[in-house]
Structures are given as C-alpha cells and as structure tokens.
Amino acid sequence: xxxxxxxxxxxxxxxxxxxxxxxxVIVEVAPxxxxxxxxxxxxxxxxxxxxxxxxxxxxxxLREPGREDSETIASGSRAAAKGGFTAVSxxxxxxxxxxxxxxxxxxYRLGQATGLCDVFPIGAVTQGLAGKQLAELGAMADSxxxxxxxxxxxxxxxxxxxMRRALEYxxxxxxxxxxxxxxxxxxxxxxxxxxxxxxxxxxxxxxxVAEEAIIARDVLLADHVQSRVHICHLTTAGGVDIVRxxxxxxxxxxxxxxxxxxxxxxxxxxxxxxVFKVNPPxxxxxxxxxxxxxxxDGTIDIVATDHAPHPAESKECEWQAASFGxxxxxxxxxxxxxxxxxxxxxxxxxxxxxxSNAPARIAGYADHGQPLDxxxxxxxxxxxxxxxxxxxxxxxxxxxxxxxxHGMELPxxxxxxxxxxxxxxxxxxxxxxxxGV
Amino acid sequence: xxxxxxxxxxxxxxxxxxLDTAQEMARxxxxxxxxxxxxxxxxxxxxxxxxxxxxxxxxxxxxxxxSADVINFxxxxxxxxxxxxxxxTAQTLQAMGADAVIIRHPASGAAQWLADSAWMSxxxxxxGDGTHEHPTQAxxxxxxxxxxxxxxxxxxxxxxxxxxxxxxHSRVARSNVLLLSMLGAQVIIVAPPTLLPVGVESWPAQVxxxxxxxxxxxxxxxxxxVQQERMSDYFFPTPREYSHYFGLNRDRLGFMKKxxxxxxxxxxxxxxxxTAECADSARSVIVEQVTxxxxxxxxxxxxxxxxxxxxxxxxx
Ligand SMILES: [Zn+2]
Numbered sequence: 039x040x041x042x043x044x045x046x047x048x049x050x051x052x053x054x055x056x057x058x059x060x061x062x063v064i065v066e067v068a069p070x071x072x073x074x075x076x077x078x079x080x081x082x083x084x085x086x087x088x089x090x091x092x093x094x095x096x097x098x099x100l101r102e103p104g105r106e107d108s109e110t111i112a113s114g115s116r117a118a119a120k121g122g123f124t125a126v127s128x129x130x131x132x133x134x135x136x137x138x139x140x141x142x143x144x145x146y147r148l149g150q151a152t153g154l155c156d157v158f159p160i161g162a163v164t165q166g167l168a169g170k171q172l173a174e175l176g177a178m179a180d181s182x183x184x185x186x187x188x189x190x191x192x193x194x195x196x197x198x199x200x201m202r203r204a205l206e207y208x209x210x211x212x213x214x215x216x217x218x219x220x221x222x223x224x225x226x227x228x229x230x231x232x233x234x235x236x237x238x239x240x241x242x243x244x245x246x247v248a249e250e251a252i253i254a255r256d257v258l259l260a261d262h263v264q265s266r267v268h269i270c271h272l273t274t275a276g277g278v279d280i281v282r283x284x285x286x287x288x289x290x291x292x293x294x295x296x297x298x299x300x301x302x303x304x305x306x307x308x309x310x311x312x313v314f315k316v317n318p319p320x321x322x323x324x325x326x327x328x329x330x331x332x333x334x335d336g337t338i339d340i341v342a343t344d345h346a347p348h349p350a351e352s353k354e355c356e357w358q359a360a361s362f363g364x365x366x367x368x369x370x371x372x373x374x375x376x377x378x379x380x381x382x383x384x385x386x387x388x389x390x391x392x393x394s395n396a397p398a399r400i401a402g403y404a405d406h407g408q409p410l411d412x413x414x415x416x417x418x419x420x421x422x423x424x425x426x427x428x429x430x431x432x433x434x435x436x437x438x439x440x441x442x443x444h445g446m447e448l449p450x451x452x453x454x455x456x457x458x459x460x461x462x463x464x465x466x467x468x469x470x471x472x473x474g475v
Numbered sequence: 476x477x478x479x480x481x482x483x484x485x486x487x488x489x490x491x492x493x494l495d496t497a498q499e500m501a502r503x504x505x506x507x508x509x510x511x512x513x514x515x516x517x518x519x520x521x522x523x524x525x526x527x528x529x530x531x532x533x534x535x536x537x538x539x540x541x542s543a544d545v546i547n548f549x550x551x552x553x554x555x556x557x558x559x560x561x562x563x564t565a566q567t568l569q570a571m572g573a574d575a576v577i578i579r580h581p582a583s584g585a586a587q588w589l590a591d592s593a594w595m596s597x598x599x600x601x602x603g604d605g606t607h608e609h610p611t612q613a614x615x616x617x618x619x620x621x622x623x624x625x626x627x628x629x630x631x632x633x634x635x636x637x638x639x640x641x642x643x644h645s646r647v648a649r650s651n652v653l654l655l656s657m658l659g660a661q662v663i664i665v666a667p668p669t670l671l672p673v674g675v676e677s678w679p680a681q682v683x684x685x686x687x688x689x690x691x692x693x694x695x696x697x698x699x700x701v702q703q704e705r706m707s708d709y710f711f712p713t714p715r716e717y718s719h720y721f722g723l724n725r726d727r728l729g730f731m732k733k734x735x736x737x738x739x740x741x742x743x744x745x746x747x748x749x750t751a752e753c754a755d756s757a758r759s760v761i762v763e764q765v766t767x768x769x770x771x772x773x774x775x776x777x778x779x780x781x782x783x784x785x786x787x788x789x790x791x
Contacts, residue, residue, distance in 0.1 A: 229583075237672030238483075240583035240607030240646060245673075309591070310584030354562055356582035358605065 039459060043076045046085035047420065049410060050386035057089060059416045062459035066412055082464070084420050087453050088386055091394040092124025092155075092417030093371065094406050096187070096216070096294060097270060097342035099363070100126070100157065102148065103141070104133025108438045109347035111145065114367070115154040116435040117345070119462035121367040122419035122452040124155050125398070125406045126345075130162040131192040137162035137173035139181040146183035154462045158403060161185040163204050163215060167193045172204060179211040186402045189216035191270055192317075194252060196222050201256060205265040212402065214266040214292075217256050219277070220318065224248035229358060231304040231319045239307060241357060244319045246274040253277050257284035257291050268400060269293040271344050273318045275328035282337040292400050294342035295329050297366055297373035298442055302326075306442070312353045312360030313442050316346070333392060334383040340397045343370045347438030364442045368434055371421065372448035379423075380449055386423075394419075416459035425451040435468065478590045478599040479775055481608045482653040490657060491630065494618050496774035497767070498628070503540060504770055513781050514543035517574045522564065523549045523602070525581045529741060530602050530612075533765070534577050537772035543780075546571070561585065565594040573597045575780055583607035598779045606644045612740050613650035615771040616697065617658055619764050623736050624694050632659030637689050638680075639665040639721060640699030640748050641710075643672050647740045648699060652680050663689050667721065669710045686721055690730040697738040698723050698749045714747055723749045728756060736760045 041060040049055050049067075058066040058076045066073045095118065101109040109117075111128070118126045128145050130136035136145060142159040149157025161178035165171045167190045178185040188208060195201045195217060204215050225248045230236050232243020253269055257280065260267040269281060272293045284291045298316065303323050306314035314320060332338040346363025353360050366373075374393065378384040384392070398407025408414035426449050431439040455463040462469055476489060485493075503511055519538045523531050531547070538545045548564070561580075568576055575598040578586050583605030590599040603609040617631065624634055636655050642648045642664055655662050656679035663681045664671070675682055683689050690696070701717060711717045718724070723737065737749075737759045745751045754761060 232673050234674035234677045237674045237678075238649070240605050240649060242606075243673055310588050311591075356561055356580065356585045356588050358582040358584075 041075055041079035042456070042459070042461070043071060043079040043081045044084050044089065044420070045081055046083050047087045047089045049089055050390050055089065057410065057418070059456065059459050062416055064410060064412055064414045064416050067410055082454065084453060086424065087420045087422045089410060090386070090390045090419045090421060091407055091410060092419050092455065092457065093122045093393045094397040094401070094403060095123050095126040095343050095345070095367065095370070096340060096397045096401055097191070097344045098126040098128055098367065099131070099344070099346045100128045101132065101347055103144065108349045109436060111148040111157055112152045113435065113437045114345070114347075115149065115152045115157065116468055117365070117367040119154045119455050119457065120435045120452060120468060121369070122371050122421065122455050123367060124417035124419070124455065124457045125403055126155055126157055126367070127187060127401060128157050128159045129191045130160050130189060131167060135162050135166050136160070137165050137167070139174065139177040142178050142183040142185050143181050155457055156403070156406065158401065159183050159185055160191070160216065161188045163188045163190045163195050164200060169193060169196055169200060172200070172207065175204070175207055175213065176211070179213060186211070186213045187216055187268070188213060189218065189270065191216065191218045194218050194220040194222060198255060198259065202259050202263060205260055205267060206263045209265050214268050214400065216268040216270050217252065218270050219249045219252035219256070221248040221251050224251070230307045230315070231321045233304060233322060235304045235307060239310070241307065246276055246321070249274055249318055250276040250280060253280050257281070257289050260291060261287065261289045266290040266292070271296050271299065271318055271342070272329065272332070272338060273299050273321050273325060275325045278328045278332035278337055282332070285337065292339040293337070294340045295333055295338045296342060296344045297370045298364055300326065300329055300333070300377040301373050302442060307357070310357050312355065312357050313364065313440055313444070315357060315360050315362055316364050317362035330377060330381070330383055333378060334388070339392070339400065341370065341374055341392050342397065343367050347436055348440050349438060353440050363440065365434065365436045365438055365440055367436065369429060369441060369443050369448065371452060372427070372450045373443070375423065375450040376448060416456050418456040419452060420454040422451045422453050423449070427451055476779060479610055479779065480587045480590055480599060480601045482610045482613055482650045482657070485654070487657055490614070490617070490654060493614055493771065493774050493778060494621060496778060497614070497618050497770040500773040500777070501767070501770040503773070504766070509540050510542060511540065512542045513777060514538070514541040517543045517780055518572055519543045519545050519776065520568050520573045520576045521545060521547045522568070522576050523547070523579045525579050525603070527579055527603065529765070530579060533768045534602060534772050536769045537776055540769070540773055541776055543776070546573075561589065562592070562594060565589055565592060569595045569597070575600060575776065577602050579603045581605055600775060600779065603646055605646065607646050608650045609646040610650050611768070611772055611775060612647050613654040614775070615764060615768040616651055616738060616740070617654050618771050619738065619760055619767050620660070620695050620736070622767070623760060624734070630658040631655060634695070635661045635663065635693040636695045636697060637663045637665050637693040638697045638699065639686060639723070641670045641701050641705060642666045642675070642699070643670045645699050651697065652678050656680060663693060665689050665721065667711055670705075686727065687730060690727055691732065693735060694732060695736045695738055696723065696731065699740070700742065700744055701748045703744070703747070718747055722747065723753045725750065725752050728753055728758065731758070738764060740764070
C-alpha cells in the first residue's frame with residue numbers, strides 16, 4: 039500500500055493542514071507533518087483545496103443484477119469515485135430483487151471486487167418489493183453484507199401493518215427502515231407535481247399530500263414501536279414540517295433530500311423533456327426553499343443522490359411513456375455547494391456532516407464518515423471550491439446519460455478521492471480503469 | 476409560425492389572422508369546385524395514434540381542398556407505451572419527406588416533443604395531445620362563436636361563454652379557455668369540484684359549481700363530453716346525478732338568453748351531458764362546428780405551409 043502526503047489544503051473549518059496517509063489510515067494531521075515516513079511519501083499538492091471525509095451515499099441505484107445495460111456495480115463505483123464518494127448504498131430494486139442473503143452478498147462482493155468504494159447493499163423490506171410478506175431481514179443482517187438499512191424503494195411500504203412489523207423486527211439488530219413515502223392510491227398514473235403547472239400541461243398530478251400522509255403515519259408508527267425510520271428523498275415543505283415536529287417530540291426519524299430537489303422545480307416539465315421526470319417529482323420553488331432550510335437546520339439529516347440510471351430509450355420518448363429517475367453521483371457535490379454553501383446556508387463542516395458523517399452514522403457504516411483525525415480510515419475527498427465545470431452527459435462515468443444538469447455550469451470540483459488510503463481519483467480523473475466497465 | 480402546438484404559443488394577431496383566413500376558406504368550401512391549388516406537391520401526414528375519425532377526416536378534407544397529398548398513418552394503441560415508436564415514426568416520416576405532420580396522441584406533450592426533436596424538420600400540428608391541448612378545436616369554436624354572435628367579425632369582446640363538464644381531463648377546455656379569453660370573451664368554467672384541475676384559479680376564467688345561475692349570463696354554452704368511466708374513479712356518484720346538476724336539458728335551455736347558442740366538440744354522450752332535444756334544437760350549432768372545422772384547418776395548413784398570411788384570394 040502507498041503512503042501519501044497531502045500538502046497545501048485546508049480542513050473544513052479553514053485551518054491550513056497537511057495530511058499523512060499510510061496503510062489505509064490517516065497517520066497524522068498537522069500544519070507541518072513531523073512523521074519520518076512523510077519524507078518518502080508521494081506528495082500530492084492540493085493548494086487551495088478543502089479536505090473532507092469521503093462522501094457516503096445512502097440511496098444509489100446500481101442496477102446490477104438485472105439491468106446491466108444501464109449501470110453495473112463497476113460503472114456505478116466509477117461514477118461514485120468521480121463524485122467524491124467512498125461508500126454507496128445499493129438499492130434493492132434489482133432483478134432479482136435484493137431480498138435474500140444470496141443477492142445482497144453478491145452485490146457486496148462485486149463492490150469489493152471493483153474496489154473503488156464500499157458498496158453496501160440495502161435489503162428489501164418485503165419479498166419481491168410486493169409489500170405483502172417480510173423478506174428475510176435477519177438473514178440479510180447476518181450475511182457477509184451485514185445489511186442494516188432496508189427499503190422497498192421505488193415502492194412504498196403501504197400496508198400499515200407490514201410497516202409496523204418491519205419497524206419492530208429490525209430493532210433486534212439495530213436496523214432502520216428507509217421509506218419511499220408515496221401513497222399509491224393518490225398517485226395512480228401520476229406524472230409530475232400536482233399544481234398549476236401540471237394542470238396547464240395536462241399531466242396527471244402527484245399531490246404533496248400523497249408523500250406527507252405516509253411520512254406522518256410512519257413517524258407515528260416509529261414512535262409507537264420505538265424504532266427508527268428513515269424518510270427517503272423528502273420533497274415537500276409539508277414533509278419538512280412533519281419531520282421537524284417529529285424530531286421535536288423525540289421520535290427517531292431521519293430524512294434525506296436529493297441534490298435535484300434542492301435545485302430544480304416543476305417548471306422544468308414545461309419542456310416535456312423526460313430527463314426531468316423523477317419519482318418523487320420536482321416540486322415548487324417554495325418547496326425547494328423549505329428543503330434547503332430543513333437541510334441547513336438539521337431537520338433533514340443528509341443529502342442522498344437517488345442516482346437512477348436509465349438507458350436512452352427510456353428517456354427518448356413522450357413524457358408519459360418515459361421512466362422515472364435521474365443520475366446524480368457525479369454532480370451531487372457541486373449541486374450541494376451551489377445551493378447550500380455558496381448561498382451561505384451551510385458551512386463546509388455542515389456539508390461534511392450531511393454528505394459523510396451523518397449518512398454513515400444512520401446506516402452504521404462505522405469505517406466511513408469519521409473525522410479527519412489520526413487513526414481514522416483514510417476515506418477522503420479533496421474538493422476545489424473555486425473551480426467550476428460544465429456538465430456534459432457524454433463525459434459521465436455512469437453507463438447512462440440521464441442527467442438533468444447537462445450543459446449547466448456548476449461550482450466546485452472533485453480533485454481527488456481516497457478510498458482506504460489509495461487514490462481512486464486524482465486531478466479530477468479516475469486513477470485506473472476497471473475491467474468490464 | 477412554423478408549428479401549431481398550443482394556443483399558449485399564439486399571439487392575438489396570429490389567432491385573428493387564422494380566423495380571418497378561415498373565413499376566406501369557408502368561401503372556397505361554398506364554391507362549386509371546392510379546391511385551391513395552393514399546397515399542390517406538398518405532403519401532409521395524418522399521424523393518429525389515438526382513435527378520432529372525426530378530427531382525422533376533417534384534417535384530411537382540409538388538406539385535400541388545398542390540393543396537398545395526404546398520407547394517413549393510424550396506429551391506434553399500437554406500442555404507445557413503447558416510447559421508442561414515436562421516435563422511429565418521426566424518422567420514417569422525415570425520410571418520406573413529410574412537409575407537415577398532424578399528430579393526435581394519447582400522451583400530453585407528444586406534439587411539442589415531436590416538434591422539439593431533431594428527428595423531423597417539417598411543421599407539426601397538434602390535433603389533440605392527451606389532456607393537454609386541442610388548438611384547432613378551440614379555433615373552430617372561436618370561429619363559430621364569432622360567426623354567430625360577433626357583429627364586427629373582430630374579436631370576442633363583450634361575449635360570455637360557459638364551458639361545462641369534465642374540465643380536468645379536457646384538452647378542448649384548456650385550449651378554449653386560453654383562446655376565448657385572449658380574444659376578449661369572458662369565460663366561465665362550470666363543473667363539480669372533482670372535475671376541476673388543481674390551480675384552476677390561476678386560469679383566465681371564472682369558476683362556478685352552479686350551472687343554473689350561469690345559464691342566463693352567457694352567450695354560448697359549450698358542453699364537454701363526460702366519459703362514463705369517470706364514475707369508477709369517484710369523480711361523481713352516478714351518471715344520473717351528473718346529468719341532474721351539469722347536463723343540458725330542455726328546462727335549462729329555457730334559462731338561456733334568447734340569442735345564446737349551444738355547442739359541443741363531439742362526440743356527444745346523448746342523455747349524459749346533453750339531451751337529444753338540446754343537441755338537435757334550433758340553438759344548437761353542433762353540426763355547423765364540424766363544417767367550420769374544415770375551414771379553420773384549411774386556414775392553419777395554409778398559414779403554416781404556404782408561408783404568407785395574406786388572403787388566399789391572391790393565390791387563386
Ligand atoms: Zn424512491
């Protein structure tokens with residue numbers, strides 16, 4: 039394993055620092071490294087850059103097994119590394135569904151074999167995501183993959199009795215249910231946020247209440263059975279209020295927001311370009327402002343990408359026929375900088391918390407999200423806050439090109455990513471190619 | 476103007492120019508030889524991916540009266556869910572050298588999507604896209620109202636029009652609210668709250684749940700088709716209750732102004748939103764709407780394809 043000396047950078051709090059990395063571990067963090075090994079370490083100059091703990095994504099669709107045409111664990115890992123992530127959480131809605139120990143172990147092992155970041159599988163809550171019978175949650179928790187986060191994402195665990203039992207059952211191994219909050223009856227055939235724009239465009243509306251009703255129900259259920267619930271991709275001002283209320287009552291709820299919901303509104307649908315079609319849908323400007331405020335004040339704990347790759351034919355069509363979802367691993371950091379840091383709503387330390395420390399804590403990824411101190415695992419992201427770049431869908435590492443940010447000029451660049459003490463990205467480019475990508 | 480996708484894209488001047496041109500075209504239709512050579516050698520494709528014989532033949536008649544070559548491409552229900560097909564179809568039509576494509580599609584935005592795509596260079600005319608818009612229907616409705624009720628053949632200022640029924644799912648209502656209000660008419664939407672879209676208060680129209688109180692105020696009553704299957708989605712309790720509160724019948728005809736007209740874009744559900752008696756009454760202009768449809772569509776094709784907004788009289 040290599041030894042590296044990062045020089046010229048600053049910590050999130052602004053302190054100038056050097057970091058010495060050896061054997062996968064941060065050995066020393068100081069304005070001037072004294073460790074004798076630093077003299078023969080590979081020096082990497084990161085002048086003017088900020089050193090952050092490696093980002094952790096709690097909501098990633100990697101499509102393998104089953105839809106390797108749109109993404110693989112290898113290609114998704116490359117996109118993650120390029121985006122500054124050192125851990126991602128592979129959602130369970132694959133083919134077959136990740137609802138058995140066998141599938142989650144396969145996903146976990148493919149991630150390790152790729153070796154660009156940790157790929158932690160999320161287990162399905164119910165068999166086949168059908169919402170009827172619990173999947174073998176214990177077996178997935180006990181597997182090599184040590185699953186702690188369970189989600190039927192893409193589908194809502196709608197039956198309140200199933201949700202109650204799932205919340206209770208995962209308490210025995212410290213698990214958490216990540217809920218895709220979508221009342222199915224209120225969203226049948228829904229295409230976009232229900233409001234003035236959907237009415238004008240003649241696209242079937244997806245009311246905010248369909249999301250909020252499930253969030254309200256589930257925080258009350260979590261309270262009743264004294265378990266943990268995590269709300270995936272919060273999108274409405276009302277949802278933020280409910281989570282804020284629940285936290286004030288001491289309910290063990292956590293919540294995430296995606297970068298695209300922090301930036302884009304339902305006005306994007308006016309183009310009828312399905313690249314803006316996503317589940318849950320883009321909401322209004324006042325929702326976006328409430329999400330930013332909620333993320334800043336900690337009501338919303340984390341940013342999660344909901345990276346959802348789709349092949350071209352799923353998006354090159356009329357809106358109604360198109361698939362829901364957008365890719366986001368490679369743009370997440372820049373969107374958060376643009377919407378939260380450059381607007382002075384959050385500090386760099388807050389960003390590190392929302393994109394690394396807090397998601398690792400929620401999911402129980404003990405090796406990730408650690409402070410940049412001597413003894414911590416060397417998962418680092420080096421960012422240049424003053425650089426900017428133009429998003430080009432033809433240059434993404436992901437296998438799919440469905441980014442809603444194509445052509446946008448975004449602030450902040452991922453300069454380097456270190457995973458277990460080795461660089462996966464240097465000078466903004468992937469360090470090595472991976473077979474099968 | 477290169478495409479006609481939505482009334483929202485039209486200016487006041489565009490709209491009046493279409494109506495005025497349609498008036499000229501109506502003269503052609505009344506002549507013994509109902510044909511102009513204007514679009515000779517041009518290829519117009521009727522791309523109908525949803526059933527609508529009436530709209531299709533109206534466009535076909537309009538194109539033929541302008542001497543265009545018409546290709547009918549109907550693929551009702553075929554692989555509409557397979558998105559790829561519209562792209563393939565567009566490329567096929569481009570390869571065939573279509574000068575204009577008239578598209579009817581079950582998905583909202585399909586016409587705009589086709590026009591914005593790089594796969595086709597011809598004009599796109601929206602003949603109804605999902606629950607979004609049906610601009611030529613609104614134009615023919617405005618033409619019909621103007622012909623009957625407007626003294627000066629200008630716009631529709633001073634007139635009041637009620638649009639009654641399933642506003643939520645109606646592309647005809649969306650286009651008409653935009654066009655009639657742009658032309659100066661006062662528009663009153665009448666429907667049960669379940670059949671009104673969220674945000675309707677932002678539309679340039681008044682909203683009422685009380686049909687009877689609106690009837691004496693308006694110069695035209697436009698009844699919209701109500702699909703029986705709406706009942707199973709809880710939009711209203713029974714067809715009988717719907718007819719009772721929102722159907723046009725003999726009693727309600729009696730509340731209308733003496734000069735007011737009855738309209739319906741068709742096809743009608745006789746007995747549900749309108750009784751046969753009203754549909755066939757002297758106040759009904761429903762059959763005439765069909766005739767006017769051809770003139771308006773001739774005008775649209777002429778203005779899009781022949782280029783200049785001058786009177787077609789010059790071209791004869
Ligand atoms: Zn989801």
